[in-house]
Amino acid sequence: MSKRSPRKQRKKFSKGKREQTKSKREVRPQRPPMRGWLGRGRGSSSYVQAADEWRGTTVQVCGLWPYAIGTGTPMVGVPLGRHIHTGATLCCDPISWFQRAKLISNPSAFVLGKPGLGKSTIVRRMATGLAGYGVMPLVLGDLKPDYVDLIEALGGQVITLGRGRGYLNILDPGEAGEAAARLRQAGYSREAAQVLADAHGRRHTMVSALLTILRSSPPTDREETIIDRALKYLDAHHDGVPVLGDLLRVIQDGPAEVRAVALDRGDDARYQAITENLEASLIGLVGGGRLGETFARPTTNPMRRDAPVVYDVSAIDDSEMDLQAATLLACWSAGFGTVNVANALADAGLEPRRHYFVILDELWRALRAGRGMV
Numbered sequence: 001m002s003k004r005s006p007r008k009q010r011k012k013f014s015k016g017k018r019e020q021t022k023s024k025r026e027v028r029p030q031r032p033p034m035r036g037w038l039g040r041g042r043g044s045s046s047y048v049q050a051a052d053e054w055r056g057t058t059v060q061v062c063g064l065w066p067y068a069i070g071t072g073t074p075m076v077g078v079p080l081g082r083h084i085h086t087g088a089t090l091c092c093d094p095i096s097w098f099q100r101a102k103l104i105s106n107p108s109a110f111v112l113g114k115p116g117l118g119k120s121t122i123v124r125r126m127a128t129g130l131a132g133y134g135v136m137p138l139v140l141g142d143l144k145p146d147y148v149d150l151i152e153a154l155g156g157q158v159i160t161l162g163r164g165r166g167y168l169n170i171l172d173p174g175e176a177g178e179a180a181a182r183l184r185q186a187g188y189s190r191e192a193a194q195v196l197a198d199a200h201g202r203r204h205t206m207v208s209a210l211l212t213i214l215r216s217s218p219p220t221d222r223e224e225t226i227i228d229r230a231l232k233y234l235d236a237h238h239d240g241v242p243v244l245g246d247l248l249r250v251i252q253d254g255p256a257e258v259r260a261v262a263l264d265r266g267d268d269a270r271y272q273a274i275t276e277n278l279e280a281s282l283i284g285l286v287g288g289g290r291l292g293e294t295f296a297r298p299t300t301n302p303m304r305r306d307a308p309v310v311y312d313v314s315a316i317d318d319s320e321m322d323l324q325a326a327t328l329l330a331c332w333s334a335g336f337g338t339v340n341v342a343n344a345l346a347d348a349g350l351e352p353r354r355h356y357f358v359i360l361d362e363l364w365r366a367l368r369a370g371r372g373m374v
């Protein structure tokens with residue numbers, strides 16, 4: 001606030017007006033300042049207590065005018081704390097805000113912040129509250145670990161991955177095969193085909209992603225086609241769950257279908273030349289190279305879809321950036337595959353509808369792994 005100097009103020013008034021104001025000031029009763037009369041024994045207060053606040057429904061507090069105010073945030077979702085400005089309880093989680101409060105147009109949230117400011121903590125809080133609402137948290141890759149104790153306390157499944165600790169076979173279609181059989185039995189053959197096609201796509205994407213991380217560049221389109229055809233050949237001719245070694249063998253053997261898309265023109269030497277780079281990369285993945293054998297062996301602990309799940313990947317050292325990224329990708333792929341199967345079965349009415357809260361913490365570690373990852 002700007003204050004006029006007394007001399008300037010005096011200049012503005014005419015002589016008569018000055019007299020008038022003076023007499024008015026004398027008449028007006030004096031009021032104590034904001035904190036009471038200053039001075040000993042006069043009741044001044046150096047600390048003004050905030051008034052107590054209560055929260056109630058409009059029906060209950062409507063008679064308290066003018067002391068009732070509305071809050072900007074609905075009481076829908078997981079209680080997170082207090083609003084910084086109004087002190088009101090703040091509730092927020094992506095699923096309740098989408099489903100019940102209708103505040104957002106899709107059930108997702110992106111948490112961005114500087115290191116150590118509580119990003120994982122707020123997500124833990126949301127996961128805990130949502131578990132109370134019946135939503136199952138799925139932590140697809142916990143690098144710290146931030147969520148393992150929470151999932152254990154919720155009675156969920158902890159899957160440990162890392163060198164020599166556990167394996168996640170990226171060619172394992174999970175429960176897609178079994179689910180497809182159930183769907184077909186119930187007369188949903190189109191949905192069954194969709195589940196299988198989705199599982200195939202997921203496995204293909206994972207092989208390409210591992211090659212991308214290994215080479216720091218994505219595979220060529222011809223290699224992509226060869227992988228695709230070889231996977232289809234494996235599905236048709238392999239008993240049980242294939243591993244990367246089986247894929248490598250198919251490409252080395254070169255069945256007619258694979259040769260056709262490799263455009264070898266009926267020439268063995270040409271086929272070998274075309275597949276040489278792909279073969280070398282796959283040998284690197286199978287033989288325990290930089291990315292270890294984590295993805296090339298049968299899955300040790302298959303994921304459940306009726307309980308909270310955390311993939312504990314905290315054993316992987318921070319210096320092994322490629323392995324961290326590859327493991328996160330494999331966990332995401334397995335996790336989303338499971339959600340997909342659960343949704344397909346629920347759509348067909350074969351299983352109860354389950355909602356999942358999928359947590360992808362430390363997303364940036366996978367994104368920095370190489371060109372083509374985004």
Ligand SMILES: Nc1ncnc2c1ncn2[C@@H]1O[C@H](COP(=O)(O)OP(=O)(O)OP(=O)(O)O)[C@@H](O)[C@H]1O
Pocket residue numbers: 113114115116117118119120121122
């Ligand atoms: N609201 C809060 N008040 C006080 N301490 C908090 C609060 N939220 C989180 N913390 C503490 O701050 C520390 C860092 O929290 P957290 O690990 O969640 O941060 P982060 O943003 O996920 O970190 P990073 O960037 O390393 O992943 C933890 O010790 C946590 O207990």
Ligand SMILES: [Mg+2]
Pocket residue numbers: 119120121146361
């Ligand atoms: Mg964190």
